[in-house]
Amino acid sequence: MQIKRIHLSNFRNFKEKSFVFSNKTSVIVGPNASGKTNVLESLFLLSTGKSFRAKVEEEVIFYEEEIARAEGAVIEKEKGEKFGTNLEVILTRGEITIGMNPRKVEKVARKRLLINGVGKRLIDFAGKFRVTLFGPWDLGLVTEFPGKRRDFLDMVLSQTDREYRRTSLSYVKGLRQRNRLLLKIKEEGVSRSQLLFWDKLLIKNGDYISGKRAEFIEFANSQEGLNNQKFSLEYDKSAISEARLEQYKYEEVAATATLVGPHRDDFIFRLEEKESKKAMDIARYGSRGEQRMVVLWLKLAELSFIKEKIGELPTLLLDDIFSELDHEHRKIVMEVTKKQQTIITTADPHFVEGLDRMERIVLSA
Ligand SMILES: Nc1ncnc2c1ncn2[C@@H]1O[C@H](COP(=O)(O)OP(=O)(O)OP(=O)(O)O)[C@@H](O)[C@H]1O
Ligand SMILES: [Mg+2]
Known part of the structure; x- marks a missing residue:
């Protein structure tokens, strides 16, 4: 279109x-x-x-x-x-x-x-x-907090996948309900068994979301570099599963917040150093110019990804x-x-x- x-x-x-x-x-x-x-x-x-x-x-x-x-x-x-x-x-x-x-x-x-x-x-x-939108504020993808990077992934995947749009919406609603329930468990002594329904819902939707995010990141990593510079993304995934929820069961009541799941995801921008071949964390060590370049590289990957998905x-x-x-x-x-x-x-x-x-x-x- x-x-x-x-x-x-x-x-x-x-x-x-x-x-x-x-x-x-x-x-x-x-x-x-x-x-x-x-x-x-x-x-x-x-x-x-x-x-x-x-x-x-x-x-x-x-x-x-x-x-x-x-x-x-x-x-x-x-x-x-x-x-x-x-x-x-x-x-x-x-x-x-x-x-x-x-x-x-x-x-x-x-x-x-x-x-x-x-x-x-x-x-x-x-x-x-x-659309793929690119402006000076996109530098924030590298320098700012993880929420920016999650929003980016959501924006790309929502454009290409109706199921992703549906699932994200359902995940966010479920998360809100689950956190409300954690508060009730903490303050009113409501039984933990009521969490089960929300756990299932979040695990199911969360799996779909992280699967699609991983797919985009893999796609980006298969793209060419820019000017002989090899960029990559590393998915810092917050997996959600019964075992992981079990692991945090006391902390999350104390915090009245769900502590694992794609709402805690992040990714790291990396640049391969020519000599050591080590992949440097661009947010920490990259120059301003390198940070700009990796954002341009990511935007080009976004274009190609949409092309691949939509034709x-x-x-x-x-x-x-x-x-x-x-x-x-x-x-x-x-x-x-x-x-x-x-x-x-x-x-x-x-x-x-x-x-x-x-x-x-x-x-x-
Ligand atoms: N709700 C609003 N109602 C009326 N004017 C608004 C509203 N929101 C923003 N503006 C006006 O829009 C103008 C800014 O528009 P915009 O940011 O698109 O400019 P620009 O051409 O991109 O400028 P720059 O070159 O500085 O980026 C400002 O003058 C601002 O006051
Ligand atoms: Mg402007």
């Missing part, structure tokens, strides 16, 4: 605005704060049903307004526009005002997801239109990354942009001068 056009209403700094994208490369050029990242945020939202940067999704609603809307027309490459699909995300603050006199406030859903006008659950909405490359969204890359790596990215639909933002158009057949979208401050 490719994105043909979008229309945004009360979305971030856009009151009403449409964008049309090339099936090759589109470059969004504009000064700081003109809304470049906001456009990519809306595309990511149409793809995954989630914002990649709003902590609370109502943040995307134009100040003082009640409803934000992002609509996008996606088409299959071969079939063309006639068989397009309309994706739509509507966000509210939980209520809307109806009428002027008298004014009536009505409770409404905070988020609605629609395909061709029909409401969908998140697991059925996400994954229709696939088609996702749309690549690049947010202002050129200023952070050196000349060599800029060239690598430029080569990659030619292979699939790509949407690039930049404040400085001279970075993308080398691109032929690009369409330019200009935003003003």
Whole structure:
């Protein structure tokens, strides 16, 4: 699927605005704060049903307004526009005002997801239109806490696997229930036997999740390095099983938290040293440049993984990354942009001068 056009209403700094994208490369050029990242945020939202940067999704609603809307027309490459699909995300603050006199406030859903006008659950909405998003904040994948890396794995696997979407949701709900029960065991002396049901559910879903995560990590490790540098990932898996739960049974009641399972997973970025052949931990010992490179390598692995699973490359969204890359790596990215639909933002158009057949979208401050 490719994105043909979008229309945004009360979305971030856009009151009403449409964008049309090339099936090759589109470059969004504009000064700081003109809304470049906001456009990519809306595309990511149409793809995954989630914002990649709003902590609370109502943040995307134009100040003082009640409803934000992002609509996008996606088409299959071969079939063309006639068989397009309309994706739509509507966000509210939980209520809307109806009428002027008298004014009536009505409770409404905070988020609605629609395909061709029909409401969908998140697991059925996400994954229709696939994207790989790459921006300066992705450096945090290496430098920040494990939650970031788990979110990354979830984002990739959710795009390619409906069962993964379903299973993760069920796992998170089960985990919440189980932790609540641990609290009751600690404070109200409820019997431990009640845990059994949740244990089974978490073990079943947890196995599926870690199996798929391992599959992605293995896939990434089978990919080529960058500029003769050999990168790899090491899965730091928190296995969940009856035995492991048994092992932590006192600690987890004390902590009132489930202490093993994929919600505790992590992975380590490694770079093979040329002489010793030892795989160095990039988060600890890598230079800033090496950290950037491994993130680029991971993003390229993400592209290939989606291609392998879906049979088609996702749309690549690049947010202002050129200023952070050196000349060599800029060239690598430029080569990659030619292979699939790509949407690039930049404040400085001279970075993308080398691109032929690009369409330019200009935003003003
Ligand atoms: N809910 C909102 N309502 C109205 N405006 C908003 C809202 N959220 C963010 N903005 C505005 O959007 C602008 C930022 O947009 P964005 O981050 O997309 O800019 P940018 O072009 O990517 O800038 P930079 O080059 O600095 O990255 C800011 O001026 C901000 O005030
Ligand atoms: Mg930006």
